[in-house]
Every structure is written in structure tokens, then in C-alpha cells.
Amino acid sequence: MSSTPSANLFKPLQEGDPAVVGGYRLAAVLGTGGMGKVYLSYTPGGRPIALKVIRPEFSEDPEFRRRFKQEVQAAQRVQGLYTAPVIDFDTDGAQPWLATAYVPGPSLAHAVAQHGGLPLRSVLLLTVGVAEALHVIHGAGIVHRDLKPANVLLASDGPRVIDFGIARAADATALTGTGVSVGTPAFMSPEQASAGTVAPATDVFALGQITAFAAIGSPAYGDGPSHAVLYRIVHEDPDLSRLPTELLPLVTRCLSRDPAGRPSLTEIIELCHELSPVALRQGEDWLPQAVAGSITERLRLPEPAKTPPPQPAVAPTPTQFSPQHPAPGTVNPYTPTEFSSPSASFAPTQSAPGVPGPVPPPGYPAHPTQGPHTPAPGYHTHHTPPPVTYAPYAPPPRVKPKRTGLIVAASVVGVVVVLGVIGSLLSDGSGKDTNSGANSPGSNSSNSRSGSSDGGTSGGDQRRADPKPVSYKGIDLTESYELMLADDPPRPVEGEDLAYGNGDLYFSVVRFMDEAAIGTANGKLVLLNNTQKGSLETCRTETRYTEKIALDQLSNGSEICVLSDAGHIAVATYRGKSGENDPGSYITIDLRIWRNAEEAKAD
Template sequence: MSSTPSAGPFQPLGADDPAVVGGYRLAALLGTGGMGKVYLSYTPGGRPLALKVIRPEFSEDPEFRRRFQQEVRAAQRVQGLYTAPVIDSDTEGPQPWLATAYVPGPSLAHAVARHGGLPLRSVLLLTVGVAEALDVIHRAGIVHRDLKPANVLLAADGPRVIDFGIARAADTTALTGTGVSVGTPAFMSPEQAAVGTVTPATDIFALGQIAAYAAIGAPAYGDGPSHAVLYRIVHEDPDLSRLPERLRPLVTRCLSRDPAGRPALGEIIRLCDEISPEPLRQGENWLPEAVTGSITDRLRLPAPVPTPPPQPAAAPTPTAFSPQSPMAPTPTAFSPQSQAQSQPDVAQPYAPAGYTPTGYAVAAAPTQAGPVAPGAPAAPAAPGSVPPSHWSSQATSAAHATPPPGGTAHQPGFPSAAGGPAAPRRKRTALIVAASVIGALVVVGVVGSLLSNGSDPSDKKERAGASSGGSANGGSGDKAKPEERTGEQAVDGVEEKQADPEPAHYKGIDVPLSYEVALTDDPPQLTEKKGSAVIYGKGDFYHYRDALFGDGHLGTAKGKLVLLNSGQQGSLEVCRQETRYTKKVDLDKLATGSQLCLLTTGGHIAVITYRGESAAGDPSRYISVDLSVWRDAEEPQVR
């Protein structure tokens, strides 16, 4: 989630910006991107943070929330020298957010827009730093997907790559087709722009774009409408005529339309060292002086916004009591013995020390000589305040309060609920109140009887059966507990079953030898594992051939497999009912159309349909499969 360039690095908060997010008090607006806004905040110890709040449109999409949660967990594993580490997050709140370390430096997009292209040494140091960051990101099982100049920050000691993997959460959600732009077409790879395929090689293409942009000060495929730029990326070669001659071979290879023709990250770092006339060492002088001035500007952080001290609530104004007024409060009982009781505390949201969230109403202090008696109405709230919920319930029940044994309502010498002297009780008012209560009880009884007699007999049986020891004929028994009969997840004591997820289907996936497949990604991601390391990898299933015995098999390192019988048709229910699971299935037992069930420890269930393997003369060894994946179909297993 990148931020847009602005006149200054720190913008004041607007009327629609929150004051506090997740207990962190916001100090300034850093920028706005396609997925939300980025704010400056501080830890309780005073360290600055970049806090990114997701747009409400994305927050309302369940698929986005599921993916965002997965990507944040993955991003927390990335701890590289050239990345901004994740510090804190909330993926389940009303509006998800993510906090990373604040990087005091402009983005590459901002620096180039202000000062033009960078010198060769700066470009090479930028390239090796981003390559090292991508290596750490890829090792964590993440493909950045949205590497662009706005997501590369220029710090004093080297570049920092941000927002790795988060763009994946917005892929294929309902929002991507409704005008919400996530990502920049000018820096997409051909396979990403054409068919949406994303692999680590996608980030290599973007790295070539980053190097070219930093050197010439403009995108390698030019500017213009998105569809025109994407067409050039897919079908034409980039214009590298303004690129320094030493850089052209490296950038040209990175921008190969064939992902297999792009160099690996280690090779990119080695080639940059060969291109540089002097050893490449990151340091404080790796950027031009003009860009370094932008870093200085971002070190002048605005002070944290102080939390105003809580103001005492104004004392309530006594209200005149008139028995003849139809809206006057009903006199209530007061007992001097009840002064030992206290009001329950009001739960407040957690916040780090020194950061008191705003926007929550605080209960006003009682103005009576002692605590409010049970059943007594609450004191009037201060203007603009919101009384806690338990005050409302007490005020509602006050009309039905009864005097304590031996006591009378408003005994002489005790204050009334309003804080003033007790008003005289009149017999006429008491008779009216008593008649009203009796009439209400009669009406409630008649209505309840009518409802009971007019209900469906089957409903009676269900209600009777829900009672402990009850019978269909209305026999006696304990009633069901209230908590068993209420709530969004339970009806009459029976918990509602969560709906099964919809399957995702993928056709013609080629899995090369010694590659593993991760079902979490959409589409499933393939990762190479050399030798037997694939058996101990992180993928959900893999293609492996034993070097000693020469037999190939399809196995899983994070779940269990079963080869279905010829008469079985793979489905979610069939896979759940199967018990003949194993860790691997030999390829010689598979024929075209054979189906296997895969249950992963991450809770995903898949049906793998085998379509065959590469021909004997083919230089590449691979198997072809179709996949049907039910993600999060089961609870993940704790290992």
C-alpha cells in the first residue's frame, strides 16, 4: 500500500481521519494509496511507526480479510536488512490495520519526480539492496506482486522494500473490478498483465523496471493509458536507449518476456558487482546530496499528539418533580443499607501506556452522598455524554422497584434519586401507578395465553424437546438455559453449522521435478526445492523422484494423501469421509484421470486430478494436474 507524493512528508489529520487506531494515537498523515491511508504514530516508548489503515471497501470483503490475515502472518516472518518489519496489526477489527517500522526517507517515485534519475553507483546499490530484500521475501514464501518505485523507500543506509505480499489480499476480490486500483500497470510483468500468473520471476521483472526507472527517470515502457502500457509490456520490447550502456545487458535480461529467461537474484547481485567500477558498499553517501536532503526533512518528526486529561463531568442539574406530569420519574425506594454496594466498572478498550483512545464516553461520577441503591434511577448524564448500558437498565427497572423490608420510599432525611429533597407522595398518584401496573400484567398474561394457544403443535414439541427432561406433551422439565437459546451461532441450543467454502478450480498445472505446490496462494504457487529437500519443504504437495531407485511419486510434507478408487468421484464430502490416507503415492499407480484427495495441516482440502507426465524426450520432467481446492475447509492443525 503505497503513499502518494505530497507537498510535505507530514500532512495534518483531516476531519475524516481517526485520532486513534488500535490504541496508537495518530500524529500525521503520510500518504494515501489504493488500499488505504498511511499515518505516522509512535510506540509507547516513542519509536515512530507507519500505520496503514485499510479502506472500508476492502474491510467489508470476506475474501480480502482472509487473505489479508494470511499475508500479515507471512509478512511477520520477513526480517531483512532492506525491508520494513511488521510491528503490530489487527486483521479482525472493524477496519484492519498494519503497523511497520517508520523509514525516514522518500520513495523512489518521489525522489525521481523531484530530482530526476540517479547516478550509476546509486542505481547499482539500489538494485542490489532490492534484490537482497526480495531474496528474504521469497524465502518466506511471499511474492511481492506490486514492486514499484512507490514501494521502495530510500533510507540513509540503503533502500527499503515495503508492502510485500499485501497486494495479493486484494487480488480477485469483488473490488478489483469496481474502479479500485491496486498496483501500477507500468511495472507489471507480461505474464501478470496477460493471464494473472504470479511467480518469484514476476518480482525479477519488476526489479528490472525499478533499475531502469531509477537510471533514466521514467518507466521503461513509457507513460500513457493503462491499456496501452500493458499492451507494450506484453507484446513489445522496452526503450532502453537512454539507459547507461553498462546497465543494458542486466536490465534486458530482467525484462525478458519469458520468466525462465530472467536471472536469479544471486546472479543479479553478482552482475551489479561486476558492472560497478568500485566495490559496492551501502553507506551514508550512496545517494546524491539533493535526495539526502529529503531524508533530513523526514527526520524532523512531528511531536506525538498529547492525550488531553479527562475532564470531570458537570454536576447534574436537579429537576423539578411534578406528580401530575406524565413524563415525571416514578418515585423509587431507597435503603441506607445499600450504600455499601457499588456500581460495576465500565469496560474500556485497551491502549498502550500513554495512549488513551478517544471517542469513548466515560461514566460521570455520582453526585449523591453514596453509591446508587439497587433499582434506583441513574443520575442525569452530563450534556453530550453517553451513559453506560447498565445505567439504562437500572433506570428502566426503577418503575418496578419495591421498598426494602421495614423501609419506605423516600424516608425523611435521605436524599432522592435526583439529589434534591424527596417530593411528597400523593395517594391519587399511587393509585394510578398501581392500577397501571396491574392492567399491564393482565394484558401481558392475555397476550401470552393467546400466543400459546395459537402456536403450531410442532413448535410446542420442539420447545418441549429443548427442555431438559421435557416431553412432547408439555411435561415438566427444566427450561433451556438462556445462553443456549440466544446468540448468532445457536438456535434452540443447537449450534449452526458453518457453510462449506466454495471450491477454486485450476486446470493444467505443470509441476516440475523437485517442485512443491502451496495451495494457500491463488493461483497455487510453485517453489523449487533441490534434491530431497522437497520432502521436508513447506508446500502442500510435491513432485519427487528417488535418485537411488528411480521411482517418482507425488507426496505431501504438510498433510495426507489418498488415491481414490476408480468408482469414486472426488469431492469435498468424499475427501472428508476417506480414511486410507498416506504421505505419498507412486506415479506408476496413476493413470490419466486418476484422482487423489489431499488434506493439509493448514485446513485446506483439494482434489488432484492426474493428467499425465512429460514425454520421455522432453528435457523438462514434470507432471500435469488439475486442482479443485476448498480453502479453510477444516480447522488448521497445530503442529
């Protein structure tokens, strides 16, 4: 076989690519996506890894960093056979990155583009494997949000689901509305496409699309401009005319517009076993021979660099440690890497754990990881660095201590005594301040904050009390109008571009998509369920954030938390919408607002 295919898979580093990230020496470029760039590297023991460096645009967004860190920590809990383990990461450095096991297999998107649809047995084994992966991912509290053929890799022993967690982190940044989309239109669910809301059932819809794509060789809702595909997903039925009849019941249920009508992952696995004419068992023969040949190409890895790397193009991250300078005449060799626990993965091209790679030469860069990690199976839980010789220790000369501290302390005590005497002369017999309105020395009764929200506070507690809520009833919010929580009373004003404006709350209608929604351009929304009571505490603790909620998800009395970037928090209670005979289109809401309940976010 020619070396050309492998050369195309592993592209050389270009100008601007770092030579080292987090202590890992980069060997090749695996791919580039909307969220970042993926490189091939190796652990000190020679295992290939896929290392993804997040784009600078996202790195500069503090909310993205916070959520990315949360998602990486959650991903470490994923211990599935159909996901690739997280090897290492840095969420706090100049550019966040995540390293996972390299999977030597093409993506489903690449395999179908090159060889067409898969046979029935391969499709069923693919569906079972992805369903099992999602079961583990959901068990860790993660919704994938961007399950698509490019995020399903075809390894020799079954599929691998990758790239979960990053999409939710990206949802937190305004970049998602300015050129970087979270979720691929052709594989979004109706609720995700229309209102941006996601749940485990969202991934089930995407799994139905994955199954159909693998069998048909093209998306069930067709190709074309994003808005056209999204319209078909929300309003039209998929084209399943070329789908094998055996798969029709399964795919039809997964692609139900109503999330409640979709099957559970356990049901999907059971249905696949029932549909298969033979027992489903993952093995080396699960893929057609032509697709399996792509795995062989991806096993022919480029070797690590054998010379010391140049300075990295990006600023050093906190995981690149700076050793203390040893004493003259000594050497400080590299320190073996500690590894974190296995979990999730994400790169465009990767490879299964356990695939051996070339052993790196002596002098491989050190990389102690940041923070406490649970070691992956087979990795050392600790290491002992080689001894370093330092100059003999000589204790410093003993210096007689000065008594400056005692003099200062005595002075402070004297000042306190004098102030106490003055205070007692200014007070009446009851100990109360006779001039309570003045800012007299020693008295802060009129200026100190009351403390916690229940009114109880210790003498030294200076915490800010929760603000008192202010209520407004029957606010009519007209289509294309927005309001600000800081206004008293909040008066709707007409907005130009609502999604990118300043409104804490707006009402919009997209007629060609038959979509009406409540949204925010200056914070986050949370649609509370029927068991939750809208309160300041609930809004502070709930994390199911979105920026838009479809009107068809609401009924009279539905409550929505509104969290403004300016620090205001409100509960909006939906009271209905205008009738068909009304001259305009509007909704009616009640508002209960806690102004300045949180610190305002910096612009």
C-alpha cells in the same frame, strides 16, 4: 531550511480521520493509496510508526480478510535489512490495519520526479538492496506482486522495499475488477499482465524495471493509458536507448519475456558487483546530496497530541481493550504495549527503525496486541501493569444446592430404558430393523451419511462423504462462451461480459492484445504442474489461485483445478484448440466434477 516542505509531508488529520486506531494516537496523514490510508503515529516509547488502515470496501470482503491475515503472518517471518519491521496489526477488527516502522526517506518515484535519474553507483546499490530484500521476502513464501518505484523508499543507509502482501490479499476480492487494480501496469511482468499469474520471477522483471527507471528517470515501457502500456509489455521491447551501457546486460536479462530466462536474485547481486568500478558498500553517501536532503525533511516529525484524543471515528477494533471497571476511588492507568516480531512494511512514506521521536506524554493510550506475537529485538516480552485496588473480597453466601439435576437425569435414564425395550420388540432376532425403509424411532440407518470418503466411519461419525466424481469428455468451449459446473451435462452458453458474469469456466480472446485465455467469473483456477495429479484433494489443498490462465501456458493434457463459489470442484483437462481453418475459435476440454464438494460461499 523552511518548515514548508515538512508541513507538506505530514498533513493534518481531516474530518473523517480517526483520532485513535488500535490504541495508537494518530499525529498526521502520510499518504493515501488504492488499498487504504497511512498515518503517522508513535509507540509509547516514542518511536515513529506508519499505520495503514485498509479501505472499508476491502474490509467487507471475507476472502480479502482471510488472505490479509495470512500475508501479515507471513510478513512477520521477513527479517531483512532492506525491509521495515511490522510493529503491530489487527486483521480481525472493523477495519484491518498494519503498523510498521516509519522510514525517513522519499520513495524512488518521488526522488526521480524531483531530481531525475540517479548516478550509476546509486543505481547499483539500489538494485543490490532491493534484490536482497526480495530474497528475504521470497524466502518467507511471499511474492511482492506490486514492486514499483513508489514501494521502494530511499533511507540514509539503503533502500527499503515496502507494501508486500497486501496486493495478494487484494487479488482475492472482486473489487480488483471494479476500479482497484492490483499491480501497477507500467511495472507488471508479461505473464502478470496477460494472465494474472505471478511467481518469484515476476518480481525479478519488476526489479529490472526499477533499475531502468532509476537510471533513465522514466518507465522502460513508457507512459500512457494502462491498456497501451500493458500491450507494449506483452508484445514489444522496452526502450533502453538512454540506459547506461554498463547496466544494459543486467536489465535486458531481467526484462526477458520468458520467466525462465530471467536471472536469479543471487545472480543479479553478483552482476552488480561485477559492473561496479568500485566496491559496493552501503553507507551514508549512497545517494546524491539533493536526494539525501529529502531524508532530513522527513526527520522533522510533528509531535504527538498532548491532550486526550476524542473518540475514534471508526468502530473500536478487538485490539482496543475494554478494561474492567475498577473499584470506586481507584485509577487504572495505561498499560505498556506489547510488540510483535519485526517483518515487512508498506506505507507511501515511512522511516528507519531506531529513529527517535518525541516521547509521548503521560496517559498514552494502552494497546495490548491481539494473539501470540514474537517480540521485536529491544522490546519487552511481557509487562506488569500497575496495581489496581479493588474492594475487599467477600465470599458469596453459601446456598444449599438443589437436586434438580438428579431428578432430570433419572427421568432421562427412564425414557432411554423404555425406548430400548420398544426397539427390541420391533427388531428380529438378528438385531436388524424389520422396517428398514421407515423413519422409525431409534433407527437412523437409512438417513445417516456414510462418513469419510474412504467409506470408513465410526458409529457416531456424521461427516459428509466426498461426492463421487462425474466425467465429461470432449467439451468444445467456444470463444465468448461459458459453462456452469452444476449443469448435467455442462453445456457452454454465450456470455455477454465474461469476466463479470456467472460462468464457472469461460474461454475468451482479446484480439488487439493477441491474448486467449481460460477464466472464471465465479471462483478460482489453479494450473497444476506436471508433477501434480488432478484430484479432489489436490484442488482442495493447492493455494496458487488465479482467475485467468493464458492459453499459451497450456499443452495437451494440462490440468486446471476449477473451484466454484457454489461449492463445486472440477479438474479441467486441456485437449487443444481449434485450427486455423476452423470457422470458429474454441478449445476442447475434459471435465471431472465433484458437485457440492464444499459449502457454497455466501453472496
